[in-house]
Structures are given as C-alpha cells and as structure tokens.
Amino acid sequence: MSSALWFSLVGAALVAIALYGVFAEHHPLRRLIALNMMASGVFLVLIGLARQLPGRVPDPVPHAMVLTGIVVAVSATAFALALLRRLSRVQQEEG
Amino acid sequence: MISPVLLFDLLLGLSLLWLAWRTLAAHTLFEACVSFIVFGLLMALSWVRLDAPDVALAEAAVGAGLTGVLLLGALERAERARVEAAPGPWWRRGAGLSALLLFLLLAAALITLPPRPPLPLQEALPLAAAEHPVTAVLLDFRAWDTLLESAVLVLAVVAAWSLERSVSPPRPAPVCSEVLRSLVRLLLPFSILSAGYLLWRGGHAPGGAFQAGTVLAAAGILLLLSDLRRPFDLRRGYWPLALLSGLLLFIAVALGTLGYGGTALDYPPGGGAALVLLLELGLTVTIALAFIALFSSGRSRGDE
Amino acid sequence: MSVATLLALSLLAGGLFFFIAGTLGLLRFPDQLCRIHALTKADNVGLGLLSGSLALLSGSWAVALKLLLIWLLVMAAGATVAQLVAASHQAGREGDRD
Numbered sequence: 001m002s003s004a005l006w007f008s009l010v011g012a013a014l015v016a017i018a019l020y021g022v023f024a025e026h027h028p029l030r031r032l033i034a035l036n037m038m039a040s041g042v043f044l045v046l047i048g049l050a051r052q053l054p055g056r057v058p059d060p061v062p063h064a065m066v067l068t069g070i071v072v073a074v075s076a077t078a079f080a081l082a083l084l085r086r087l088s089r090v091q092q093e094e095g
Numbered sequence: 096m097i098s099p100v101l102l103f104d105l106l107l108g109l110s111l112l113w114l115a116w117r118t119l120a121a122h123t124l125f126e127a128c129v130s131f132i133v134f135g136l137l138m139a140l141s142w143v144r145l146d147a148p149d150v151a152l153a154e155a156a157v158g159a160g161l162t163g164v165l166l167l168g169a170l171e172r173a174e175r176a177r178v179e180a181a182p183g184p185w186w187r188r189g190a191g192l193s194a195l196l197l198f199l200l201l202a203a204a205l206i207t208l209p210p211r212p213p214l215p216l217q218e219a220l221p222l223a224a225a226e227h228p229v230t231a232v233l234l235d236f237r238a239w240d241t242l243l244e245s246a247v248l249v250l251a252v253v254a255a256w257s258l259e260r261s262v263s264p265p266r267p268a269p270v271c272s273e274v275l276r277s278l279v280r281l282l283l284p285f286s287i288l289s290a291g292y293l294l295w296r297g298g299h300a301p302g303g304a305f306q307a308g309t310v311l312a313a314a315g316i317l318l319l320l321s322d323l324r325r326p327f328d329l330r331r332g333y334w335p336l337a338l339l340s341g342l343l344l345f346i347a348v349a350l351g352t353l354g355y356g357g358t359a360l361d362y363p364p365g366g367g368a369a370l371v372l373l374l375e376l377g378l379t380v381t382i383a384l385a386f387i388a389l390f391s392s393g394r395s396r397g398d399e
Numbered sequence: 400m401s402v403a404t405l406l407a408l409s410l411l412a413g414g415l416f417f418f419i420a421g422t423l424g425l426l427r428f429p430d431q432l433c434r435i436h437a438l439t440k441a442d443n444v445g446l447g448l449l450s451g452s453l454a455l456l457s458g459s460w461a462v463a464l465k466l467l468l469i470w471l472l473v474m475a476a477g478a479t480v481a482q483l484v485a486a487s488h489q490a491g492r493e494g495d496r497d
Contacts, residue, residue: 003104007145008205010108014115016198021119023190026181029124029166029173033131036162037115040138045205047145052211058146059214060228064237067229067305068244070153071382074162075251078389081169082255085393088176272486278479285472 004051011044028087032080039073104144111137124174128166135159148301149229152293156309161386164316168393224367226299233303234371238360242345245378248385249342255392256330266394267322279321286314294379298368304341304375308382315387329388338388341381345374403455410452417445431488439481443474 018041021034043066050062097105114134121127135158142151182190216228216236223231233241290307297303318324329338348370353359362370424437450470454463 003101003144005205006101006104006108007141009202010111010141012201012205013112013198015201016194017112017115017119019197020190020194023193024182024187025119027124027173027178028176029169030119030127033118033127033166036131036158037118037134040134040158043150044138044141045201047142047147047150048205049208050147051145052208053214057217057228059216060232061214061216061237063147063150063229064232064240066147066150067153067233068240070150070157071244071305072247074157074165074386075248075389077162078165078393079251079254081165081393082258084169084176085172086258088172091177092175272482274479274482278475281475282472 002052004048006048007051008045008048011041011046011048014038014041014044017041028080028084032077032084036073036077039069043069107137107141107144111141124170125167128163128170131166132159132163135163149303149306152301152306153309156306156313157386160313161309161390164390165393168390224362224371225297227297227301227303229301230297230303230371230375234374235360235362235367238345238349238374241374241378242342242349242360245342245345245381248381249339252338252385252388252392255389259392267320276321276323279317279323282317283314286310290314290379290383294375297375298372304378304382307375308379309386311379311383312386312390315383316390319387319391329384329391334384337380338384339381341374341377341379344377348374403458407452407455410448410455414445414448414452417441417448421445432485435481435485439477443477446470446473 015038018034018038021037022031025031025034046062046066047058050059053059111134114130114137118127118130118134121130135154138158139151139155142148142154216232219236220228220231224235225231290310293302293310294304294307297307327334329335349359352361352363355363418441421438421441424441425434428434428437447470450466454466457463457466
C-alpha cells in the first residue's frame with residue numbers, strides 16, 4: 001500500500017467518524033468541531049488523490065482547492081460561533 | 096517488510112484517527128477543543144508527508160491555530176448554552192451504522208480508483224503568471240475561485256458583525272503578563288518581516304497570500320490579547336475599506352482584463368507576474384484583517 | 400559513515416532522549432506546575448539537539464541558520480506559554496480560595 005492511498009483511507013475514516021459525531025453529539029460546539037473534522041477528512045482524501053499521480057510532482061489543483069477550503073471552513077466556523085453566541089444570549093434573556 | 100517511512104505514515108494516520116475519536120468522546124468542551132487543536136497540528140504533519148507544504152502551512156496557522164483560538168474564545172459562552180436532550184440509543188446506532196456504510200463505500204471507491212493519466216496542466220504551467228504551481232492555480236488558472244473566496248471571507252465578517260449587539264473592542268487575555276507583552280514586542284517585527292517574505296516567496300515556492308495573511312493576523316491577535324495597543328475597532332474609520340481592499344482590487348483587475356483582452360482575469364502577456372503580486376498583496380491585507388475581525392467579534396468587552 | 404553524520408546521529412538520539420523524558424514527565428508528574436517544568440526544560444534542550452543534528456545533516460549554512468532561528472523562536476514562545484499556563488493555574492487556585 002502506498003502512503004498516499006493510506007492517507008486517503010484515513011481521510012475517508014475521518015469523514016465517517018465526524019459524520020457520526022455530527023449526528024450523535026448534542027452540544028452545538030461539539031457538532032461544529034465534528035463538522036470541521038469532516039472538512040479535514042475531505043481535504044485528506046483530496047490531497048491523497050493528488051499524490052497518486054504518476055511521476056513525482058503532485059497535482060497542484062487539489063492543493064489550491066484545499067487551501068481555499070481551509071479559509072472557507074474557518075469563515076463558516078466563525079459565522080457559526082457568532083450564531084451560537086447570539087443563540088445563548090437570546091436564551092439568557094428569555095431566562 | 097514495511098519500510099520505516101511507511102511505518103511512520105501508518106502511525107501518523109492511526110494517531111489522527113485516535114485523536115479524532117478522543118475529540119468527539121471528550122468529557123469537557125475544553126478537552127474537545129484542545130484535542131482538536133492537536134489533531135490540526137498532526138494534520139499539518141500529514142500534509143508535509145503528502146508533499147503539500149502550502150497546505151501544511153495553512154493548516155498549522157488557520158486549521159489548528161485560528162480555529163483553535165476561535166473555539167477556545169467561544170468556550171465560556173458555549174458552556175452556559177442550553178442544549179437539547181442527548182439523542183437516544185437507536186438514533187446513535189443508526190448514525191454509527193450509516194457512518195460505517197459511508198466509510199466502506201468511500202474506501203471501496205478509493206481502492207478501486209483507476210490510475211489517472213498525467214495532467215494536461217503540466218504543459219500549461221510554464222505559461223502561467225507564477226512559477227510555483229499552487230500559486231499559478233490559485234491566482235491565474237482558477238483566479239475566479241480565489242476572488243469568490245475573498246468574498247466569502249468578507250461576507251463571514253459582515254455576518255458576524257451584524258449578529259453582535261454592541262460595538263466594542265475586544266477584551267485582552269485573562270492572564271496578561273509582562274512576559275507576554277515583551278514576547279509580543281519581540282515577535283511583532285519578525286511577524287511583519289516573515290509575512291513579507293512569505294508573500295514574496297509565493298511566486299516561486301510554497302507560501303503566498305494565505306500564509307502571509309495568517310501570520311499578520313496572528314500578530315494582530317497577539318497585539319489585542321496582550322493589551323499593548325489601544326484596542327482598535329475594525330468597523331470604524333478606514334478599516335472597512337482596508338478589509339475590502341483585496342476583494343475590490345480583485346474585482347478591479349477582473350474588470351480591467353475584461354476590458355483589455357475580452358476575458359476576465361486573463362492577464363496580458365508580460366504583465367501577469369506583477370498583477371499576481373498586486374492581487375496577493377491585497378489578499379494578504381484582506382485575509383489578515385478578516386481573521387482579526389472574526390477573532391475580535393468573539394471577545395467583545397460588552398459581551399459580559 | 401563520516402564524522403559529521405555520526406555526530407548528527409548521536410545528537411538526534413540525545414534530542415529524542417530529552418523529548419521522551421519531557422513527555423514522561425508530562426504524563427507522570429503529579430501537578431500542573433511540575434508538568435510544565437518537565438516539559439519546557441526537556442523540550443527546549445531536545446529541540447536544540449534535534450536542530451543541531453538536522454543542521455549538520457543538511458550541510459548548508461542557510462538551513463542551519465534557519466534552524467537556529469526556529470529553535471530560538473520556539474524557546475521564546477515556549478517560555479512565555481509556560482509562564483501564562485502557570486499564571487492562569489495560580490489565578491485559578493486563588494479563585495478557589497476566595
């Protein structure tokens with residue numbers, strides 16, 4: 001087995017573990033962490049596939065996509081955290 | 096016989112899976128956040144093993160660093176949040192079963208994937224506006240993606256701001272000592288220098304706007320945490336314009352190239368390298384300020 | 400095997416020893432302050448030895464200089480973080496007493 005295939009498989013397992021986390025956890029922050037983990041799993045599958053090209057140079061397109069994906073994931077996380085703060089404030093005011 | 100390198104990769108992969116499980120099964124939210132940060136650092140190591148140094152830099156800085164800071168900053172409030180009841184055992188079993196099924200399908204697809212032919216991209220790379228392949232893809236071949244990405248980033252900041260009730264600068268760290276202040280004083284010039292270096296280097300080697308922007312953002316966040324400088328509000332004065340600069344510059348270049356050659360973001364011959372550097376400069380400013388804004392909207396003083 | 404490689408390998412082994420000792424301390428020491436003490440001291444030396452070894456193996460002055468810079472930065476950051484963790488530990492204990 002090549003390292004690239006192994007990391008792709010680890011990525012697939014991470015997606016599955018994180019999917020379980022998204023469904024089975026009930027705290028919103030834990031769900032958010034699980035979603036981030038799922039993103040990491042997807043990235044790992046992509047970069048693993050980029051490494052499986054013939055020749056020594058990995059495919060730069062998935063690398064660029066993952067770079068973009070990391071920034072979009074952190075933007076979404078920050079937005080979700082802002083929603084969470086708002087939610088807990090509303091709950092507090094309701095008492 | 097397994098080669099030592101493959102053995103290392105096997106161990107690294109297994110520790111990733113173990114940490115993922117520990118993160119989800121953590122007793123406290125704090126433990127979950129810290130496990131997730133460690134998970135991000137091991138991911139960065141995996142990127143290095145997969146010959147993706149650009150992604151490794153971004154993961155260590157953004158995936159582990161910034162996401163970790165945001166999660167830890169939200170902890171206090173999140174612990175007080177009222178949560179819905181835990182799902183029942185049958186729901187958990189169903190989730191586990193579907194997760195297992197998903198893994199098996201994905202694994203089968205990955206193992207049976209036919210080998211791909213070499214990319215046509217390799218022939219186009221010498222024509223690109225940047226020497227480094229990843230930068231060439233980000234800012235030349237697929238520059239549209241990067242334009243929209245900076246729009247997403249700006250949108251996240253606007254959304255986070257509009258959800259805040261009060262306009263107030265962020266709080267400093269709870270334990271803010273003279274040692275932290277002197278470290279920040281020492282690191283600040285280095286941060287600016289290394290951001291500039293990463294930005295310049297991106298044209299021909301791993302590095303670029305993402306990494307440079309994150310290094311600058313880290314410097315700004317440390318500055319706010321150490322309470323060295325009078326806290327600044329990014330919603331006032333010229334700051335919003337600076338925050339938008341990367342996106343506006345991108346749109347201007349897109350319109351300019353549309354008028355010049357008929358295709359948006361198709362750089363004129365000979366001018367590509369300079370335009371890419373200009374776009375990267377704007378992107379660095381936008382990324383740095385957006386991350387600082389997202390961080391500070393999470394710890395505003397009026398929150399308590 | 401040349402003298403430089405041999406020296407590099409022994410530095411590597413020394414670095415690993417300090418890292419393992421520091422990690423053992425982190426896992427086995429009774430309280431937070433002891434653990435920080437073990438971790439920061441052992442890891443600073445361990446990282447120094449590792450950087451020295453890698454600098455020797457690289458055989459280039461530019462790489463050696465970068466490794467030295469990384470070691471110095473990590474030491475400064477590590478010392479600061481250790482101080483902050485200890486300070487927040489102290490603050491937490493004083494909070495308990497009140």
